[in-house]
Amino acid sequence: MKIKTVLFFCFCFVLFAFQLATEKPFVVPKGWPKPTYDFSKNPLNENTIELGRTLFYEPMLSRNNIVSCASCHSQYTAFTHVDHALSHGIEDKIGTRNSPALINLAWQQFFMWDGAVNHLDVQALAPIANPVEMDENISNVVKITTLKTLPNAFLQAFGDSVVTGEHTLKALSQFMLTLVSHNSKYDSVMRKEAVFTSQENNGYLLFKKNCASCHTEPLFTNNEFKSNGLPIDTTLNDYGRFGITKNAKDSLKFKVPSLRNIEFSYPYMHDGRFKKLSEVLKHYTTGALHNQALSKELQNPIVLNANERVDIVAFLLTLTDRSFLFNPNFSYPKNLFSTQRRIKKSSASITLTNIIKNEL
Ligand code: HEC
């Protein structure tokens, strides 16, 4: 009896120690709002985050086993597509929009430039299924089980070695939720650990006056859909949020993007039309179309002379966070090199509806 009790306590201790080793509570930077993501439905765990990271860099999620999430979301450009205005996917097919930077997604309510997706856990279905991105069927993700190390990684992450669409999506979310950027010079200044130069400070004051109503601190977005007066590209004919709601009031509105790490996430806007921040500033001062669609925050023209525009750019550069861009926890996982690539057709099938019905 006594031995049994001791064994029971030992078992509980091991279980507890395992929990301690893997649990990873989400840390909200001081003074930041509460995240919108409901972590109670997908609690962060070191093993699951690592699995998500492996999947993020795994080209077998695409039909031809060449395109991974990271192909269009590269760490060194704040998880956007290096230097492509419109995204390039499978067989170099060109999409219709610029790949957004993936930063501070835990605070985001809507995903995609038009908010077509409203939950991070289903977001990855879109690029996987998109014929010009990865062109794969989520039911086929089971083909990744042929990678030697993955069933074990699923076992460690979810206590079940069966690879399911639901667990694949949840693991991807966990990795993406860890992509938090809060260590730029701007953040150090706010924490009173550094000071702005006088040019940066002047830029900050001008930014607060002209830009912060939409690009609101500390996330540098108010998470709303707005029109910033970009003339429509008549080949793409992208009306943004209107395409989702069919409400005329939403015509030409796009999700206000965060400006963190903006130095590296060029080209800019939903169609990547501007290569440089100086072009963006020129747009806001002289290029914005004053029509019905233009959001009220921009109805009074922004007047900035050449020096003031340079000052705003100097301030925007203080949003670069090198500890994010070069964080070794976000980079290509070394264990991918050791995976054995053997592709065979799998008979298992998980349907999209099942995933959504069961879990969300
Ligand atoms: C071919 C390029 C491409 C690939 C591959 C790709 N994406 Fe994307 N991603 C995009 C584009 C373009 C958008 C914006 C689409 C839109 O607005 O309609 C986007 C949007 C997103 C968003 C929404 C971000 C926001 O701020 O709204 C997330 C999250 C995301 N992708 C994650 C992923 C994941 C996870 C994968 C892998 C399963 C992936 N992407 C694969 C190009 C790609």
Ligand code: HEC
């Ligand atoms: C009415 C709200 C609003 C105001 C005010 C505003 N912006 Fe924007 N900004 C947006 C929207 C919406 C987008 C995305 C538009 C698109 O792609 O069609 C955007 C995009 C940007 C981008 C490109 C980001 C990317 O990832 O591609 C930059 C840079 C930017 N704004 C800087 C500024 C600056 C600097 C100011 C002040 C001079 C400013 N914005 C004022 C709403 C606003």
